[in-house]
Amino acid sequence: MSVTLADCSAMDARDTLAHARARFSIPADVIYLDGNSLGALPKSAPARVADVTEREWGEDLIRSWNKNDWIGMPARLGARIAPLIGAAPDEVTVADSTSVNLFKLAAAAIGMQKLRRVILTERANFPTDLYVLQGLEALLGGAVALRMVERDALETALDRDVALLALTHTDFKSGAIHDMRALTTAAHKAGALALWDLSHSAGAMDLHLDADEVDLAIGCGYKYLNGGPGAPSYIHVARKHHDAIRQPLSGWMGHAAPFDFGEHYRPAEGMTRMLCGTPAVLSMVALEEGLKTFDGIDMGAVRTKSKALGDLFLALLDMRCGQFGFEIACSRASTHRGSQVSFRHRHGYAIMQALIGQGVIGDFRAPDVLRFGFAPLYTRYADIWLALERLAAIMEAGTWREDRFQVRAAVT
Amino acid sequence: MSVTLADCSAMDARDTLAHARARFSIPADVIYLDGNSLGALPKSAPARVADVTEREWGEDLIRSWNKNDWIGMPARLGARIAPLIGAAPDEVTVADSTSVNLFKLAAAAIGMQKLRRVILTERANFPTDLYVLQGLEALLGGAVALRMVERDALETALDRDVALLALTHTDFKSGAIHDMRALTTAAHKAGALALWDLSHSAGAMDLHLDADEVDLAIGCGYKYLNGGPGAPSYIHVARKHHDAIRQPLSGWMGHAAPFDFGEHYRPAEGMTRMLCGTPAVLSMVALEEGLKTFDGIDMGAVRTKSKALGDLFLALLDMRCGQFGFEIACSRASTHRGSQVSFRHRHGYAIMQALIGQGVIGDFRAPDVLRFGFAPLYTRYADIWLALERLAAIMEAGTWREDRFQVRAAVT
Numbered sequence: 001m002s003v004t005l006a007d008c009s010a011m012d013a014r015d016t017l018a019h020a021r022a023r024f025s026i027p028a029d030v031i032y033l034d035g036n037s038l039g040a041l042p043k044s045a046p047a048r049v050a051d052v053t054e055r056e057w058g059e060d061l062i063r064s065w066n067k068n069d070w071i072g073m074p075a076r077l078g079a080r081i082a083p084l085i086g087a088a089p090d091e092v093t094v095a096d097s098t099s100v101n102l103f104k105l106a107a108a109a110i111g112m113q114k115l116r117r118v119i120l121t122e123r124a125n126f127p128t129d130l131y132v133l134q135g136l137e138a139l140l141g142g143a144v145a146l147r148m149v150e151r152d153a154l155e156t157a158l159d160r161d162v163a164l165l166a167l168t169h170t171d172f173k174s175g176a177i178h179d180m181r182a183l184t185t186a187a188h189k190a191g192a193l194a195l196w197d198l199s200h201s202a203g204a205m206d207l208h209l210d211a212d213e214v215d216l217a218i219g220c221g222y223k224y225l226n227g228g229p230g231a232p233s234y235i236h237v238a239r240k241h242h243d244a245i246r247q248p249l250s251g252w253m254g255h256a257a258p259f260d261f262g263e264h265y266r267p268a269e270g271m272t273r274m275l276c277g278t279p280a281v282l283s284m285v286a287l288e289e290g291l292k293t294f295d296g297i298d299m300g301a302v303r304t305k306s307k308a309l310g311d312l313f314l315a316l317l318d319m320r321c322g323q324f325g326f327e328i329a330c331s332r333a334s335t336h337r338g339s340q341v342s343f344r345h346r347h348g349y350a351i352m353q354a355l356i357g358q359g360v361i362g363d364f365r366a367p368d369v370l371r372f373g374f375a376p377l378y379t380r381y382a383d384i385w386l387a388l389e390r391l392a393a394i395m396e397a398g399t400w401r402e403d404r405f406q407v408r409a410a411v412t
Numbered sequence: 413m414s415v416t417l418a419d420c421s422a423m424d425a426r427d428t429l430a431h432a433r434a435r436f437s438i439p440a441d442v443i444y445l446d447g448n449s450l451g452a453l454p455k456s457a458p459a460r461v462a463d464v465t466e467r468e469w470g471e472d473l474i475r476s477w478n479k480n481d482w483i484g485m486p487a488r489l490g491a492r493i494a495p496l497i498g499a500a501p502d503e504v505t506v507a508d509s510t511s512v513n514l515f516k517l518a519a520a521a522i523g524m525q526k527l528r529r530v531i532l533t534e535r536a537n538f539p540t541d542l543y544v545l546q547g548l549e550a551l552l553g554g555a556v557a558l559r560m561v562e563r564d565a566l567e568t569a570l571d572r573d574v575a576l577l578a579l580t581h582t583d584f585k586s587g588a589i590h591d592m593r594a595l596t597t598a599a600h601k602a603g604a605l606a607l608w609d610l611s612h613s614a615g616a617m618d619l620h621l622d623a624d625e626v627d628l629a630i631g632c633g634y635k636y637l638n639g640g641p642g643a644p645s646y647i648h649v650a651r652k653h654h655d656a657i658r659q660p661l662s663g664w665m666g667h668a669a670p671f672d673f674g675e676h677y678r679p680a681e682g683m684t685r686m687l688c689g690t691p692a693v694l695s696m697v698a699l700e701e702g703l704k705t706f707d708g709i710d711m712g713a714v715r716t717k718s719k720a721l722g723d724l725f726l727a728l729l730d731m732r733c734g735q736f737g738f739e740i741a742c743s744r745a746s747t748h749r750g751s752q753v754s755f756r757h758r759h760g761y762a763i764m765q766a767l768i769g770q771g772v773i774g775d776f777r778a779p780d781v782l783r784f785g786f787a788p789l790y791t792r793y794a795d796i797w798l799a800l801e802r803l804a805a806i807m808e809a810g811t812w813r814e815d816r817f818q819v820r821a822a823v824t
Binding site: 037044050127132138139231281356363368 | 449511
């Protein structure tokens, strides 16, 4: 089997999502396969951010909270995210960072499960999720115990001490996808709540939180949702928990009547109680433009294309780079893989630097993983072909051995 | 005594800070006396925000974390804030919202004071501070007890159970200023730590955290610091506490080696451990431009002008509006007053709406307080004169009785 650039271009011509690429500004000299770290710039974002800065802030000033509905942003953005994750519009809001939101929900879950104290997760969970859960454990002393197990031990570890099963849906390194419905059902059977971090999933595949009966979820705004660097995060709480849930970061934006300035906290109705401080407006509006890139997009089609892009990458990697000692670190079965592929090489860091030097931007994850993410709204089949072409050339020429590619930067 | 507009213009002509107004874009038809709710737009902000959006995000993409030093922003902005609050550059960092940062520090303080469990504050503290402390109390059950007392009972309430004295330096309604040094000393004598919320102080007066031996502080980026709507907040920890302090929102940005992706949290050195999730870059750069408006500004001169603006406002209020039944709700002694004045009227909401209709923007604080803030970098003496001229006209004509000024908006 051989796949040519012309084959890939033909796939692009047939792609029902191809039109969405025009919604983004992507540098002509870059093949961007890192939308799972930072989504590309929506074309509409610069004008919107400029308008909010110059007119809404500069001219309307404090009046914008009402006049330009800054106060409504968390709910408005939440309602835009809801259909991307299979939730109802009033089950999602936007605030703070993913790590902060995980803290809120994990603490809230413990509060809803008074006789259980274990939070169950896997060792390979995204590290910041582990760190936040460790922070909650340290704060609450004996009231919370974090249980970290291997992936295949999760179901057996779901015993009657478990208050909360907290997992990331798509693994950040391997791209492995958990069976959200099966694990949520297993958690419920064991009397636990289920919390999913959707950071490496949402925007790249269809998700069905309500159908899967997920209790709680969080996710990142700056990856596949294209919300810009450090974009705010979203929180989902299933409606059946809205009355019972209490979260500890009970700032004024979550108060039932924040502008009454009363001295006792009273949680607002619905998702508003998940808010804490004042929303970061400029970052919020960039995220809103990111979410608009999904207007009219069928998430099932997104998933179909995502799988095809990954399959193409792996097929070309075998064909073009089979002799260079790469060890595949993701599933070859697209049904078990998120919108990314990864493979190992002991010189992975230098190889990725050399590739970036050639305009192909992927991610390196210590100690030796090269990772490439596919954003179906703007990644083309031809991009995959060209990326592998350049990777093969770098490996054949040994370009990566040059000194300039060996020095580790602060962030990799 | 009579003060004319010409007198005020002469004061502006002599004002050594008058040049700083050119650093801001302020609508020509607005007299903006609400910089204590949302600071005005720095002239440099739109171009900077546009550059970060279009070039750093759009073109440099993920490479910006190194190339454009996004990763260094929290420390870089913290170092800019430090001289404004009398702290060392390595004692301040920027992240999250003020409410989130209060949670971090209050929880950390309890952790540093193992045999004490009381957090002492005053009932009139800014409500979100009370709500966050109540959230911590609810989360930690018996391990924390919040003690809310009247202002004049604070010193006597500082008993040996108190772990932390947590106060806001300038009261959001009355503008009353606490004696930071005296209360911090009293807290230390009682064996407690002292935490100050500087939200309504920093940027409008000189502060001396290190000289006053303050342990912990937080503050808001979007008021007198001109950082834009919902700008990130800052955290200060005195250097002597850097090794001992642990905060529970232990996300990856506070990890000693976040990009090693290890499975156990290890706090970074210094203020970096106070970080949690990924910084909201667009909101951070707007704040950086806000902080640049203080370049070369003497904070003692800021305080002197702030007091003079407040005194002028109150003098003109007496002269021009003495007969309208306003009840002064702030100190008449400028040494005891922040950069704001406030007074009560049972129709305060409608009066403020009518005034806003005339281009004079102040703040209404339920149930009946009219509040006007003075940002010494851009508020002119002539602005005060014109504001009182219009207030007197509204009161004389009874304009505020019109129906359109009676309806309460969502945010007031």
